[in-house]
Amino acid sequence: MNTIFLLLGGNLGDREATISEAKKYISLQIGNIEKESSLYQTAAWGVENxxxxxxxxxEISTLLSAQEILFQIEEIEKKLGRKRYQKWYARTIDIDILYYENEILEEEENDSKKQKDLKIPHPFLHQRRFTLVPLVEIAPYFVHPILEKTNKELLEICLDKLPVEQLVVNG
Incomplete structure (x- = not known):
């Protein structure tokens, strides 16, 4: 079994319902969900308006390869109404592979398929509080295989100051 970490996010439609639906598909198509962070409301990064x-x-346990996971992620995003218009723009759902075990992978985008690049660990992971805060909640001592720092250490030195607020769920 391989351990992977995925970031789920969206800012259009019923965001909570879409993330819940994405997790159902992930558990059916990718693997068992072992841990999940709280939900966090976060400011947009990259394109801020x-x-x-x-x-x-x-955190997922899976037998799939990183390439197979990427294919499944893109299928799930399509099912949930994801349209790729512009990088870092508004979307119903975005699913990113943060880590795949301790692997370091880099495959270029295939223009003919409009497929996401496969870069593991995620190249912006250490620059984004909206990724690091929930990651630290469930895996504070997981070590970034390139930067050789724990997620907790990466959060402590992260320069991103955009707000990341834990969503309080009633009930």
């Missing part, structure tokens, strides 16, 4: 995002990090 858009609605706030809802984000969550989940």
């Amino acid at each position: 858009q609605p706030s995002f809802l984000n969550q990090v989940i």
Whole structure:
């Protein structure tokens, strides 16, 4: 079994319902969800003049390869209404592979398929509080295989100051 960490996020439609639906598909198509962070309301990063995002990090056990996971992620995003218009723009759902075990992978985008790049660990992981805060909640001592720092250490030195607020769920 391989351990992977995925970031789920979206800022259009019923964000909470879409993330919940994404997790159902992930458990059916990718693997067992072992841990999940709280939901976090976060300011948009990259293109900032858009609605706030809802984000969550989940830990998965899977037998799939990183390439197979990427294919499944893209299928799930399509099912949930994801349209690729512009990088870092508003979307119903975005699912990113943060870590795949301690692997370091880099495959270039295939223009003919409009497929995501496969870069593991995620190249912006250490620069984004909206990724690090939920990641630290469930895996504070997981070590980034390139930067050789724990997620907790990466959060402590992260320069991103955009707000990341834990969503309080009633009930």
